[in-house]
Amino acid sequence: MIPQKHQELALPERLSRLKDLAYNLWWSWRHEARFLFREIDPILWESSNHNPVLLLHRSKDKLIQLSNDQRFLAHYDQVVDAFDHDTSCSDTWFERRFGNDARNRAIAYFSAEFGLHASLPLYSGGLGILAGDHLKSASDLDLPLVGVGFMYPKGYVTQRLGADGWQQNIYHDLNWDYAPILPLCRPDGERVIFDFSLGSWQLKVAVWLVHIGRVSLYLMDTNIDGNSPIDREITTQLYGGDHSMRLRQEIVLGIGGLRLLRFLGIPASFFHANEGHASFLFVELLHEKIAAGLSLAEAKSETAQETLFTTHTPVPAGHDVFESQLLMPFFQDYINELNLTQEEFLELGQSPNEVGWNMTALALKLAGHKNAVSKKHGEVSREMWHKLWPEKALHEVPIDYITNGVHLGFWVQSDLQQLFNWRLGIHWVRAQDNPGFWEGIGNIPDQEIWNAHLRAKDRLLSILEHRLKARWQEGAEPGQILAQGALLDREILTIGFARRFATYKRANLIFHDIERLKRIILNPARPVQLIFAGKAHPADNNGKALIQQIFHLAKDPAFAGHISFVEDYDMQLARYLVQGCDLWLNNPIPPLEACGTSGQKAASNGVPNLSILDGWWEEGFTGTNGWGIEGIGKESSDRNAEEADKIYRALESQIIPLFYDRSSDSIPHGWVKIMKEAIRTAAPRFSAQRMVKEYVEKFYSKAFEQVPVA
Ligand SMILES: *Cc1c(COP(=O)(O)O)cnc(C)c1O
Numbered sequence: 001m002i003p004q005k006h007q008e009l010a011l012p013e014r015l016s017r018l019k020d021l022a023y024n025l026w027w028s029w030r031h032e033a034r035f036l037f038r039e040i041d042p043i044l045w046e047s048s049n050h051n052p053v054l055l056l057h058r059s060k061d062k063l064i065q066l067s068n069d070q071r072f073l074a075h076y077d078q079v080v081d082a083f084d085h086d087t088s089c090s091d092t093w094f095e096r097r098f099g100n101d102a103r104n105r106a107i108a109y110f111s112a113e114f115g116l117h118a119s120l121p122l123y124s125g126g127l128g129i130l131a132g133d134h135l136k137s138a139s140d141l142d143l144p145l146v147g148v149g150f151m152y153p154k155g156y157v158t159q160r161l162g163a164d165g166w167q168q169n170i171y172h173d174l175n176w177d178y179a180p181i182l183p184l185c186r187p188d189g190e191r192v193i194f195d196f197s198l199g200s201w202q203l204k205v206a207v208w209l210v211h212i213g214r215v216s217l218y219l220m221d222t223n224i225d226g227n228s229p230i231d232r233e234i235t236t237q238l239y240g241g242d243h244s245m246r247l248r249q250e251i252v253l254g255i256g257g258l259r260l261l262r263f264l265g266i267p268a269s270f271f272h273a274n275e276g277h278a279s280f281l282f283v284e285l286l287h288e289k290i291a292a293g294l295s296l297a298e299a300k301s302e303t304a305q306e307t308l309f310t311t312h313t314p315v316p317a318g319h320d321v322f323e324s325q326l327l328m329p330f331f332q333d334y335i336n337e338l339n340l341t342q343e344e345f346l347e348l349g350q351s352p353n354e355v356g357w358n359m360t361a362l363a364l365k366l367a368g369h370k371n372a373v374s375k376k377h378g379e380v381s382r383e384m385w386h387k388l389w390p391e392k393a394l395h396e397v398p399i400d401y402i403t404n405g406v407h408l409g410f411w412v413q414s415d416l417q418q419l420f421n422w423r424l425g426i427h428w429v430r431a432q433d434n435p436g437f438w439e440g441i442g443n444i445p446d447q448e449i450w451n452a453h454l455r456a457k458d459r460l461l462s463i464l465e466h467r468l469k470a471r472w473q474e475g476a477e478p479g480q481i482l483a484q485g486a487l488l489d490r491e492i493l494t495i496g497f498a499r500r501f502a503t504y505k506r507a508n509l510i511f512h513d514i515e516r517l518k519r520i521i522l523n524p525a526r527p528v529q530l531i532f533a534g535k536a537h538p539a540d541n542n543g544k545a546l547i548q549q550i551f552h553l554a555k556d557p558a559f560a561g562h563i564s565f566v567e568d569y570d571m572q573l574a575r576y577l578v579q580g581c582d583l584w585l586n587n588p589i590p591p592l593e594a595c596g597t598s599g600q601k602a603a604s605n606g607v608p609n610l611s612i613l614d615g616w617w618e619e620g621f622t623g624t625n626g627w628g629i630e631g632i633g634k635e636s637s638d639r640n641a642e643e644a645d646k647i648y649r650a651l652e653s654q655i656i657p658l659f660y661d662r663s664s665d666s667i668p669h670g671w672v673k674i675m676k677e678a679i680r681t682a683a684p685r686f687s688a689q690r691m692v693k694e695y696v697e698k699f700y701s702k703a704f705e706q707v708p709v710a
Pocket of ligand 1: 574
């Protein structure tokens, strides 16, 4: 089967490989490739939100011109060589570790969302972005891994704030022609359509392919002719619809996804479900084995050996529970095929003392390997799920942990990457998970780190100004423009807070004592400004109220433009923020932040964290690489007041004085020391490369070690 591009891109012959580059997200983590696209048309590059497919479609004349530009051609050849090297060389970590023969097995990675790039909005937050970073690092390591997920033509919601600060949810249809996706087609050019059925329920699934370096991601799409209106809705929108729609989604993802891999002939031999949305995968693995003649016990034991489940949150809303009445109509025949009674079947998804079918409990019971996403989250998860193994001691509950990490090539700003290339050597990319390697950061002159940071800060503020001008032209009111950062200042200590507006993340904690905050940020000698961004779930009015509250404060003249709320947080804006703010703030209610990855992105960019000791920061904070705020613990009646007080004190007594302590060269050397510590300690330990290697060593290697090394 060959994928076929749905629309021909007319490129000059000499630049024909631009097509391969545009349709492989490899470019998104190689700054040389990003620069190449930007060079084609810098303005269109920015206004397209960095979308090379769109860019190439709209730059025909410019490309003809560039095909005779020697300087551009030299850059182009260099990028194409790097691309070919990275996607085909065999001197890779995986090959050295397992040998070439192991390549004929594959790890199948299932996720309801994949955050790969802003131009492909198949994610809502950290969970999806983690999945995207996982695939990118799998490609770097040459791990034979395939992703399985959904194509959502309406993606996730775009955020606009009304003049009253209320979040408006806007759904845009994805423009297929300009997305880096390819319809999977047969040799005769017809689209591959895969028939899915469960009992009497039948539907058709089309398949899209996304290239992420060496890795392929298969996206299922049910919004096609021949399906009923309700089935067409299944994949239109991420986390859209009611419970019954969610159930259909999860059946197609888990059961359909596995059947799709079999249908495509992909030699998947180890299965990883990223969060409970894909847990039906494990049931389908049992189903396959029982159909082949195994008993339930044998099927369970075999399934256990080849499966991993990652749980991502202790927050109850993150765990899907379906009423059994909702389940039964779909599974009548299937239960018979499993040779189970209805009770025995329902037992699979049963969590003690709970009604319904719990997707997390199902996965925990059937997957042989299980992990949480930070050390602390491991403890919290073992406590939370002790009930499934009541006979075991708490520390024996079989949930391990692997702390999340972020893809450095994607998230670290280009000036710093160039500095690393120059000062640490180009091999920093390969050596990135080796802590010893990063010791060299101490030898980089402060001025070079600081200047690289100032350039990222300038890019952030320029991009915000640029967006505000566009909003102003579209007719936004002055108050909206002001609230969104029109008065931000390059010279001022800038604190970033950007994440989903889930209430446990307490976006408004820093406003707990408004007068004190005012004194802090309006101090004329050492002013501070705050940038907020983040979406509330479309149905979450509490989250929207929080946004509105911050919007009003941002508009309030009493804060003199030192507070802003920037619309439409996505991966592109996240990149600018984690690279260009001076300090990253995070203050969730512990222990609800399972890991948190934006702080890892910031730290790897030399942007220190001021955060509650929860999730990754409990492991990452060393005392000299940022600021850690000890949570108060549940027993305190006014934890918000106490925790806010600790944040104010850290700002007043340490952070602000240090930032503004400039020597005659106007560089804050004390601050840069912390920046360097942030990079030195975070980059190796919280890189996705370290994370994926750990997944391989702890879990995936089981699939490869069965292959004799020649
Ligand atoms: C990294 C990232 C997240 C996750 O950040 P947390 O710190 O885990 O909340 C969410 N959304 C976007 C767009 C991101 O880039």
